[in-house]
Amino acid sequence: MPDTPRQLTLDLPVDPRFGPEDFLVGPSxxxxxxxxxxxxxxxxxxxxxxxxxxxxxxxxxxxxxxxxxxxxxxxxxxxxxxxxxxxxxxxxxxxxxxxxxxxxxxxxxxxxxxxxxxxxxxxxxxxxxxxxxxxxxxxxxxxxxxxxxxxIDPPDEALLRAVLVKLFVDRQLVVDTSVVDALALRIDRSLGRARDVVAALDREGLARSRRITRPLALATLAALDEPRGEEP
Missing domain, CATH: 3.40.50.300 (P-loop containing nucleotide triphosphate hydrolases)
Incomplete structure (x- = not known):
């Protein structure tokens, strides 16, 4: 089966929002x-x-x-x-x-x-x-x-899920709850890691002209976790 055609995407950074309304409070x-x-x-x-x-x-x-x-x-x-x-x-x-x-x-x-x-x-x-x-x-x-x-401790699973949902919303990305559930169970409990993963999914979805599904999320996460070899 041929690879899905990829579009050229501009990697435009999304500035983190540091307002009080953007800080999600949890036990951590x-x-x-x-x-x-x-x-x-x-x-x-x-x-x-x-x-x-x-x-x-x-x-x-x-x-x-x-x-x-x-x-x-x-x-x-x-x-x-x-x-x-x-x-x-x-x-x-x-x-x-x-x-x-x-x-x-x-x-x-x-x-x-x-x-x-x-x-x-x-x-x-x-x-x-x-x-x-x-x-x-x-x-x-x-x-x-x-x-x-x-x-501040690493976020618990509930807070991590809430942060993932907010990051997707901030990028105007509509995803199924199964995507959030899969990511929350697999990524490090770090808000920085959550931001990196959502940014990667945003780029991947744009490049493939596809909505972000659970299989795409897992494939993207696996690619992010692959060790990079030494440059020759």
Whole structure:
């Protein structure tokens, strides 16, 4: 049987939606969501928000940033010269503080001190507990370990199904519930993975000029999971 003709598709990215209405709450993230919603009635000015990649940390931090009027900066961008300017903000998000590449620990420690002096609210994100961030500066490590911390766990199956449905709707894709059920049972419990799979299905459906069925979804997922060989 000949292969289904494929059309050339433009791989146009769909920007993730980071509005409050786009954040789906479930058992894995409800504590973190409640903590963010409680601002400014926090017991401390600093909140460390942790969770694995694709768990929704950046989304939740973006919700808080919009609510608090906070700029967002990557931890790798916090350099000594930038600290006085960053500390002038009434609120600030520092993303990916767990990543050692480009991280200036002295500048981060100085920023935390200045922020505390000036009453700046901080949300600091990172994957996993602070103890696993590989921070070499004892004072910075101690300051972060003492800060209130809330974690996001991988989504449970119900939340993952809801996220898949929303991702399909966001792309204006109509799929049968059997497609959502099949994917929810087979993909990693990661919101980032769900986004990647739905994007791949969108491309595949367009290329084949076919609606997304369960067989097409399973075939696409299998292709995504195939190990890629080394380039010659």
């Amino acid at each position: 993230n409800e504590e973190a969501y409640a903590r963010i919603e409680a601002w400014p009635d926090w017991p401390d000015r600093v909140l460390v928000l942790t969770g694995p990649a694709g768990s929704g940390k950046s989304h939740l931090a973006a919700i808080w940033a919009a609510q608090a009027g906070a700029p967002t900066v990557a931890a790798a961008e916090v350099a000594a010269a930038a600290v006085p300017r960053l500390a002038e903000a009434a609120a600030l998000v520092i993303e990916d503080a767990d990543r050692p590449a480009g991280r200036d620990e002295a500048a981060l420690f100085h920023l935390l001190n200045l922020a505390r002096e000036r009453g700046t609210s901080l949300v600091i994100t990172g994957a996993g507990p602070v103890e696993g961030w590989g921070i070499a500066t004892p004072d910075l490590r101690s300051r972060l370990r003492l800060a209130p911390t809330v974690g």
